Amino acid sequence: MKLHKWSLWLSMVVCIAALALTGCGQDKPKSIKVAHLSPTTGGASSYGMYMLNSAKMAVEEINAKGGVKLPDGSQLKIEYTEVDETSNSAGAIEGTKKAISLEPLVIVGPNRSGGVLAAEKLWKEAKIPAITDATSAETTKQGNPYTFRMQISSQYWIPLLVKTAVEKYNIKRPAVIYGLNDYSKANWVATEPAMTKFNLKPVTVQTYNDNDQDFSAQLLEIKKSNADAIFLYGYTPEVGKITRQRSELGMKNIPIFSERAASVPSVYDLAGKENFEGMVVTTTLSPGDPDPKIQEFIKTYETKFKQIISSTHVNHYDSIYIIADIVGKVGTDREKIREALAKLDYKGVLAQYTADKEGNLVHHMHTQVWKDGKWVLLMSETYPVEK
Amino acid sequence: MGFENLLQILIQGLNMGLIYALAALGISLIWSASGLFNFAQGDLMTVGGYVMLSTFAHWALPYPLAFALTVGIMGLAGYLLSRGYFFPMFSQGLHPDIIVIGTVSLTVLLHNSILLVWGPHAQRFGPPLGDAPIHIGRIIIMPYYVYNIVIVVALVALLQLFLKKTIIGIAMRAVAQRQVTASLMGVRVDQLVALTFLLATGLAAFAGVLIAPIIPLIPEMGGLVSLKAFAAVLIGGLGSFAGALVGGVIVGIAEVVFATVAVPTYKDVFIFAILVVFLLFRPRGIFSAEISEKV
Numbered sequence: 001m002k003l004h005k006w007s008l009w010l011s012m013v014v015c016i017a018a019l020a021l022t023g024c025g026q027d028k029p030k031s032i033k034v035a036h037l038s039p040t041t042g043g044a045s046s047y048g049m050y051m052l053n054s055a056k057m058a059v060e061e062i063n064a065k066g067g068v069k070l071p072d073g074s075q076l077k078i079e080y081t082e083v084d085e086t087s088n089s090a091g092a093i094e095g096t097k098k099a100i101s102l103e104p105l106v107i108v109g110p111n112r113s114g115g116v117l118a119a120e121k122l123w124k125e126a127k128i129p130a131i132t133d134a135t136s137a138e139t140t141k142q143g144n145p146y147t148f149r150m151q152i153s154s155q156y157w158i159p160l161l162v163k164t165a166v167e168k169y170n171i172k173r174p175a176v177i178y179g180l181n182d183y184s185k186a187n188w189v190a191t192e193p194a195m196t197k198f199n200l201k202p203v204t205v206q207t208y209n210d211n212d213q214d215f216s217a218q219l220l221e222i223k224k225s226n227a228d229a230i231f232l233y234g235y236t237p238e239v240g241k242i243t244r245q246r247s248e249l250g251m252k253n254i255p256i257f258s259e260r261a262a263s264v265p266s267v268y269d270l271a272g273k274e275n276f277e278g279m280v281v282t283t284t285l286s287p288g289d290p291d292p293k294i295q296e297f298i299k300t301y302e303t304k305f306k307q308i309i310s311s312t313h314v315n316h317y318d319s320i321y322i323i324a325d326i327v328g329k330v331g332t333d334r335e336k337i338r339e340a341l342a343k344l345d346y347k348g349v350l351a352q353y354t355a356d357k358e359g360n361l362v363h364h365m366h367t368q369v370w371k372d373g374k375w376v377l378l379m380s381e382t383y384p385v386e387k
Numbered sequence: 388m389g390f391e392n393l394l395q396i397l398i399q400g401l402n403m404g405l406i407y408a409l410a411a412l413g414i415s416l417i418w419s420a421s422g423l424f425n426f427a428q429g430d431l432m433t434v435g436g437y438v439m440l441s442t443f444a445h446w447a448l449p450y451p452l453a454f455a456l457t458v459g460i461m462g463l464a465g466y467l468l469s470r471g472y473f474f475p476m477f478s479q480g481l482h483p484d485i486i487v488i489g490t491v492s493l494t495v496l497l498h499n500s501i502l503l504v505w506g507p508h509a510q511r512f513g514p515p516l517g518d519a520p521i522h523i524g525r526i527i528i529m530p531y532y533v534y535n536i537v538i539v540v541a542l543v544a545l546l547q548l549f550l551k552k553t554i555i556g557i558a559m560r561a562v563a564q565r566q567v568t569a570s571l572m573g574v575r576v577d578q579l580v581a582l583t584f585l586l587a588t589g590l591a592a593f594a595g596v597l598i599a600p601i602i603p604l605i606p607e608m609g610g611l612v613s614l615k616a617f618a619a620v621l622i623g624g625l626g627s628f629a630g631a632l633v634g635g636v637i638v639g640i641a642e643v644v645f646a647t648v649a650v651p652t653y654k655d656v657f658i659f660a661i662l663v664v665f666l667l668f669r670p671r672g673i674f675s676a677e678i679s680e681k682v
Contacts, residue, residue: 042607045507180652207652211611213406213602216399217646217654220392237509237603248520249395250527266508270603272518 029332031079032068034059034323035099036316037109042087044112046236046266050313051133052082053305055108058320068324071331078324085110087235089118100126105332107131108319113139114182120144129338131319131361135260136186140358148341148359150315152284156365156383157259158190159197161282164367164379165229165257166198169280175227177206177218177242179234187233187259203227210235215242219249232258240270247275255280260312263368263375279370280378283311285350286366288377293349311368311375318348356385391525396647397640402532404639405539406601409594410616411623411631412543413587419563419626420583422483423473427493429613431588434497435461435595436604437505444512458592465588469581477580494610501606514600535597542593543632559583618662624672633673
């Protein structure tokens with residue numbers, strides 16, 4: 001039997017219309033896709049591993065329990081993919097493009113401030129929420145409703161460091177040395193007002209380029225200035241080299257106040273453990289915190305990965321749990337996930353996460369000192385959440 | 388700037404300069420023998436540092452044994468590299484300018500091999516004489532400064548002796564000066580070029596071993612150092628050992644002095660400005676190595 005030509009065309013049109021009406025190609029996701037941008041190569045790679053390990057640990061725990069139960073009662077596992085953002089902004093852009101091409105529900109990362117600033121437009125255009133890292137205050141001031149941050153902004157990071165220097169160490173003549181990158185510059189920008197609040201003024205301010213090998217000119221200038229403290233901001237390799245050269249130039253008696261890059265275990269090796277003694281850093285998680293949940297997390301992590309944790313680089317463990325919690329409540333619609341992140345109020349294993357008007361999720365932090373081979377808690381502070 | 392400060396700065400500059408000089412020596416040696424600008428020399432140096440990390444820090448071999456093993460492994464790698472990688476290109480009559488691209492490819496290969504074998508993280512092993520500084524009045528000297536100076540000076544002297552007083556050294560110089568003539572005189576050019584690669588890679592291993600306690604090992608380390616080493620080679624005089632040594636020291640001291648008296652963040656700009664001045668007004672460098680003086 002022959003079909004009339006017109007009936008063939010009609011049936012094709014009906015099929016196409018039916019497919020369009022039923023949302024052809026928009027099937028319910030078979031998994032909760034998460035793309036994690038982290039530096040695994042380049043100067044910032046020293047801590048990329050901790051971010052990935054902590055996130056993977058959470059993914060494994062959730063998937064081992066069968067995954068995330070959605071509002072419709074179905075259960076989905078997390079499909080986690082790591083993407084190298086390298087340690088520069090161009091790499092972060094490429095990494096973000098790759099992450100977006102994976103069509104994740106949520107992006108975790110990038111880690112570096114420069115990377116976030118360079119790539120944030122990409123996830124905004126793709127309408128994918130990103131739980132970033134990074135400490136530069138600028139990263140959440142871009143008016144991007146898809147950017148959230150698991151770190152404390154440098155505008156809070158540095159005041160506690162200065163407060164600790166003044167109240168615990170009676171510092172009066174601080175010197176500053178920072179690297180010329182977005183991350184370190186942001187710390188320097190936050191330093192001057194924080195010091196002014198305590199009637200301090202840097203006796204000298206020195207800068208260096210990333211990948212520099214010799215810092216003797218800057219350190220000798222600091223020595224000449226009779227500084228009684230060094231505020232040091234930079235990435236791990238430079239922090240390690242500067243800490244070691246400080247001792248080599250006979251300046252070991254001048255304590256260093258630094259931030260998260262100095263809490264990465266590889267800094268101890270680069271600087272030499274004996275030169276690292278007395279290092280004061282700011283952190284969102286301190287191994288010196290007696291909270292039993294935190295201590296249990298540290299024990300599990302260190303046993304599983306056979307490595308000492310890097311205090312401020314394991315919080316993406318909670319990022320994954322936050323994603324699981326939100327998807328469990330609102331399902332797999334990215335816009336609903338974004339809205340839930342913007343109203344987040346979640347008690348994680350490592351911290352309390354409350355979203356402020358800029359998308360910053362963390363508002364509690366500590367300072368800690370490296371003493372006799374371990375981190376000891378110095379001061380803690382909780383900042384107000386601006387809604 | 389007081390005298391003591393100036394002296395301290397010069398010591399720091401000399402220390403950095405020796406690092407550049409070590410890398411520059413290998414670059415100069417290969418250029419002399421093969422007319423090839425080996426962009427992978429810095430990465431070979433990095434591999435040398437990592438091999439020492441394995442032999443000394445991971446396998447816990449005694450320092451002299453680990454050092455000798457590292458130089459041996461790297462020398463052999465250089466020989467094999469020459470026979471298996473560069474010589475096929477030479478034997479097909481490729482112009483050295485094209486083979487230079489092969490050295491650039493090699494940098495990518497070596498860099499990624501380091502990432503695979505040793506990972507991306509900064510690592511360091513301690514120097515043989517410890518990390519305790521020596522105080523001479525108010526001047527501070529690290530033991531490895533002295534150690535490095537002794538090793539580098541001894542190395543340059545031995546190399547000069549080898550190249551000028553031994554049959555193989557004289558044959559290498561002959562190949563460096565006129566490959567065709569040397570070949571007509573019965574010299575095995577391929578073997579001699581391979582031997583030059585062996586020597587240059589051994590030198591790279593020396594550099595890597597001596598540098599690693601000063602600059603932490605990262606896969607990118609070679610690239611960072613070799614840029615300055617290339618500047619040192621061109622300032623000192625391409626093809627001259629003395630030029631590589633002096634060029635390295637000039638670059639090291641100039642950058643530290645500039646960083647102290649001017650702006651530290653522009654020290655690289657300053658070094659490459661010096662290089663431009665040399666290229667414009669004395670393109671053959673300080674030692675102006677003529678073809679007859681090569682190596």
